[in-house]
Amino acid sequence: MERQYWIRSKPVYTSLLWHEKATAHLVIAEGDGGMAVLKLLQQKYPTQQVNGFFVKSPNALKNYADIISSLAPAEFKVFGNTTEALNSLKITLADCCMGTCFYVAGSEGFIWQVAKVLASVGVQDDDIDKELCGTLARTVYCVHCKAITHDAHHSVVACSGCQRQLFIRDHFSRRLGAYMGLMVDAEQPGILPSIEEVYP
Amino acid sequence: MNQTFKKETFRDDYTFSNSPEAVKRFPFPFHEDEYMYSVNIEPHVKTAVGSITEFTFDIDEHYVAECEDKAITLANDPQRYLCLPHMMDAQWDTLELMMESMSNDYPEQFNLTKEGDNWTWVNKPLGITTKFVFGDESSLPMEPLEYIGRQVQGDWVMLDQRDNNLFADGAIVTSQADWSLAIDVGMSWQEWHGPVPIANEIGVFDRALKYLLNLQLGSPVRRLNWTMTINPRLDTSPENYPIWGPDRLSVTPENVGDKVHLRVELQTLFRLPRSNGMLFGVRGYLISMNELVTNPLWAKRLHRVLKGLHPELAEYKGLSYKDITIDWLSKYDDGTSSE
Numbered sequence: 001m002e003r004q005y006w007i008r009s010k011p012v013y014t015s016l017l018w019h020e021k022a023t024a025h026l027v028i029a030e031g032d033g034g035m036a037v038l039k040l041l042q043q044k045y046p047t048q049q050v051n052g053f054f055v056k057s058p059n060a061l062k063n064y065a066d067i068i069s070s071l072a073p074a075e076f077k078v079f080g081n082t083t084e085a086l087n088s089l090k091i092t093l094a095d096c097c098m099g100t101c102f103y104v105a106g107s108e109g110f111i112w113q114v115a116k117v118l119a120s121v122g123v124q125d126d127d128i129d130k131e132l133c134g135t136l137a138r139t140v141y142c143v144h145c146k147a148i149t150h151d152a153h154h155s156v157v158a159c160s161g162c163q164r165q166l167f168i169r170d171h172f173s174r175r176l177g178a179y180m181g182l183m184v185d186a187e188q189p190g191i192l193p194s195i196e197e198v199y200p
Numbered sequence: 201m202n203q204t205f206k207k208e209t210f211r212d213d214y215t216f217s218n219s220p221e222a223v224k225r226f227p228f229p230f231h232e233d234e235y236m237y238s239v240n241i242e243p244h245v246k247t248a249v250g251s252i253t254e255f256t257f258d259i260d261e262h263y264v265a266e267c268e269d270k271a272i273t274l275a276n277d278p279q280r281y282l283c284l285p286h287m288m289d290a291q292w293d294t295l296e297l298m299m300e301s302m303s304n305d306y307p308e309q310f311n312l313t314k315e316g317d318n319w320t321w322v323n324k325p326l327g328i329t330t331k332f333v334f335g336d337e338s339s340l341p342m343e344p345l346e347y348i349g350r351q352v353q354g355d356w357v358m359l360d361q362r363d364n365n366l367f368a369d370g371a372i373v374t375s376q377a378d379w380s381l382a383i384d385v386g387m388s389w390q391e392w393h394g395p396v397p398i399a400n401e402i403g404v405f406d407r408a409l410k411y412l413l414n415l416q417l418g419s420p421v422r423r424l425n426w427t428m429t430i431n432p433r434l435d436t437s438p439e440n441y442p443i444w445g446p447d448r449l450s451v452t453p454e455n456v457g458d459k460v461h462l463r464v465e466l467q468t469l470f471r472l473p474r475s476n477g478m479l480f481g482v483r484g485y486l487i488s489m490n491e492l493v494t495n496p497l498w499a500k501r502l503h504r505v506l507k508g509l510h511p512e513l514a515e516y517k518g519l520s521y522k523d524i525t526i527d528w529l530s531k532y533d534d535g536t537s538s539e
Contacts, residue, residue, distance in 0.1 A: 007394040007395050008390045008391060008393070008394035008400065009387060009390075009391035009392070009394040009395075010394070126363075141382070141383065143380045143382065143383065143438045143439050143441075144439060144440075144441070144442060146279070146382065164442070169395075170394075171383060171394060171395050172391075173382075173383045173384070173386070173387070174386065174387075174391075175385065175386040175387075176382075176383070180380065180383045180438070182438055182441060183441060183442050183445075186441045186442045186445035186446065187445040187446055187448055187449055187520075188446070188449065189446075
């Protein structure tokens with residue numbers, strides 16, 4: 001794919017690094033995000049309190065939950081699915097104070113589910129460190145029927161709502177946690193471009 | 201002012217057209233034979249009688265028909281109005297600005313009376329009379345921005361100013377040139393301009409943001425922007441792209457004059473007093489090629505602008521019918537000066 005220009009709403013993910021100036025630290029990771037947690041644990045460990053949440057995923061390369069539990073000085077709560085983890089996170093957030101730093105790692109869909117929970121208590125997007133791990137799979141919002149399609153791996157995906165073939169544009173809505181999906185053959189119905197696996 | 205309002209449509213049978221007077225006041229946007237993005241912002245001051253900037257908000261012969269088209273679009277897709285909860289002060293700011301300006305500038309059409317916070321708004325062209333309590337949402341049939349936005353031509357976006365940035369945190373959008381409110385609501389300045397090519401790279405948006413963050417109350421600003429549209433369609437939204445997208449392929453050398461329209465946006469920005477937010481207006485004007493070439497200088501100039509248009513801009517604006525249009529316009533360009 002040639003990129004003549006880039007769309008600035010497309011999130012840029014970085015590597016997690018502890019912030020030294022913090023009142024506490026909250027780490028939330030899923031699946032292959034376990035690798036990002038392990039990389040954090042190789043850095044100088046914070047002197048402030050650390051709370052950890054980890055969601056196991058059958059798709060992950062390793063059973064990171066066990067490795068993290070044996071290495072991490074603080075307890076990492078381990079969950080079997082994202083919903084339970086987010087419910088537990090909401091309870092913990094009620095006791096968090098100003099100056100807490102947030103670290104999120106995992107698939108893009110997971111990262112923005114967590115960001116939405118954090119936003120509900122006033123944590124701004126800029127104040128959440130995010131590391132994308134394991135997959136480039138995308139969440140897509142269909143502008144035509146408003147349905148969300150998860151885990152898109154190809155440049156064009158069939159909408160889970162209206163079945164239209166959607167081109168996945170790099171334009172990303174943080175509010176929806178999804179990329180813009182636009183009917184790819186609107187001008188000439190049935191004429192599709194070559195479809196490539198660009199988000200393995 | 202004795203304004204008559206045309207009965208016309210912006211969809212299906214497309215009966216929209218401009219009167220000779222409307223063509224005369226059309227905001228032709230090109231001041232030279234070539235076009236590139238620039239920070240073309242100027243004070244939004246009142247200009248000559250009859251011009252589109254004679255008043256703060258321009259109410260023209262298309263007013264009633266455009267408001268009817270807006271109502272159809274909103275009925276089909278209520279999410280063309282979206283507003284984040286922290287924008288309620290900005291909504292009232294917007295309602296006040298529009299009602300005061302319109303009733304002052306067009307006293308025969310609009311009337312606003314105030315007894316303390318008890319306000320009465322009369323909109324004669326649309327046959328609306330509403331008594332409400334300013335600041336009390338429950339006294340209006342819908343949220344203030346949607347209520348007044350349905351009564352003013354164009355799209356209206358409210359910007360929240362924080363962290364040295366502007367966020368598009370609420371809007372009523374029914375006549376957009378291919379951007380989605382559902383996707384863009386809540387976005388920062390850089391995010392919502394993200395898809396625009398070249399302008400980012402040449403620093404236009406950074407400079408414009410710096411300028412706008414210092415916008416003062418009572419000193420609104422404006423600029424013109426443009427694109428092209430097939431058929432006089434107001435709702436060229438991504439949402440309805442399956443409806444209007446195929447029209448782009450319907451252009452032939454025979455129908456260019458009727459089908460191809462230049463679409464000019466008068467963009468205005470106002471500082472809002474209570475919220476310290478901003479109101480961003482995008483008011484569109486459409487003109488068919490047949491109407492446009494009644495002005496020989498416009499015909500020549502548009503021909504040259506399209507011929508020299510940067511390919512990335514043409515692609516971004518979706519001008520797949522550009523070459524047919526250039527051919528059609530060429531017969532109006534004898535090569536002499538367009539000044």
